[in-house]
Every structure is written in structure tokens, then in C-alpha cells.
Amino acid sequence: MLQIAATAAALLYLGYWRLTLQQRRTLSWEALHARLIPGWQASVPDEPAAGPGEGAAEPVHRSAKLLNLYRNARTMQEIADYALRNFEIPMPAIGHAPDRSLAEELHRDATCLRFRVLIELAQYALGRPAKAFA
Numbered sequence: 101m102l103q104i105a106a107t108a109a110a111l112l113y114l115g116y117w118r119l120t121l122q123q124r125r126t127l128s129w130e131a132l133h134a135r136l137i138p139g140w141q142a143s144v145p146d147e148p149a150a151g152p153g154e155g156a157a158e159p160v161h162r163s164a165k166l167l168n169l170y171r172n173a174r175t176m177q178e179i180a181d182y183a184l185r186n187f188e189i190p191m192p193a194i195g196h197a198p199d200r201s202l203a204e205e206l207h208r209d210a211t212c213l214r215f216r217v218l219i220e221l222a223q224y225a226l227g228r229p230a231k232a233f234a
Contacts, residue, residue, distance in 0.1 A: 124178055125185075132182060135175045137168045163224055166217050173213040180207035 127135075183203035 125181075127178070127182070129179075129182060132175060132179050135178075137172055163221060166220055166224075170214055170217040170221075173210040173217065176210040177207055177214075180204070180210065 180203045184200065184207070187200055187203075
């Protein structure tokens with residue numbers, strides 16, 4: 101009975117994953133740009149020394165910045181995928197077809213960024229001092 105439940109749960113998850121992947125692939129260029137979180141930065145500054153009354157709020161603020169960075173990196177991956185899928189079609193935002201190597205580099209950089217953010221968040225969750233995020 102447990103095997104049937106585990107198999108059913110795995111099949112449901114795979115179906116859900118495929119549906120969300122298909123929905124992400126059908127997003128337009130404008131919809132992808134709208135998904136970027138406004139006001140984000142590509143780097144997170146080192147944690148400053150806590151001043152009076154700032155002790156607990158600063159690490160939470162840093163982890164929120166890292167989470168926003170992770171989400172925007174995913175959107176950047178999807179923008180690069182969109183550019184690669186529509187390589188021959190001029191895009192309205194830039195007026196010409198994208199450079200394939202630039203799109204591949206954006207995808208690679210966004211993947212590295214997501215991986216680095218996951219490492220930083222894991223170190224934060226384990227209570228280890230995080231190194232400077234470059």
C-alpha cells in the first residue's frame with residue numbers, strides 16, 4: 101500500500117512539474133520582464149556590524165535579499181531560455197535577434213548565481229558564518 105501511495109505521489113509531482121514547465125515556456129518576453137523583482141541588486145553586501153537595536157533584523161534582511169536574488173536569477177534563466185528558443189526572431193525590447201553566446205552566458209551566470217545563493221542560505225540556516233558574497 102505504501103508503494104502505491106509513493107508511486108502516486110511521485111506521478112502527481114511529475115505531472116505538476118511538467119505543467120509548470122509548459123506554462124513557463126509559454127510566457128511572453130514582456131511577462132518575463134515583469135516577473136523580475138524591482139529594486140534588486142546583483143550582489144548582496146557583507147553584513148555590517150550590528151549597531152544598537154539592529155541585532156536580529158539584519159540577518160533576516162540579508163536572507164530576504166538572497167531569496168530575491170535567487171528568484172531573479174531563475175527569471176534571468178527563463179529570459180535566456182526564451183532568447184535561445186526564439187533565436188531567429190527579432191525581440192521587441194532590443195529590436196533584433198539576440199546574440200546566442202550572450203544568452204548562453206546569461207543562463208550560465210544565472211545558474212551559478214542560484215547555486216551560490218543556495219550555498220549562502222544553507223550556511224545561514226546551519227548557523228555558520230557566511231563568507232563575503234561576491
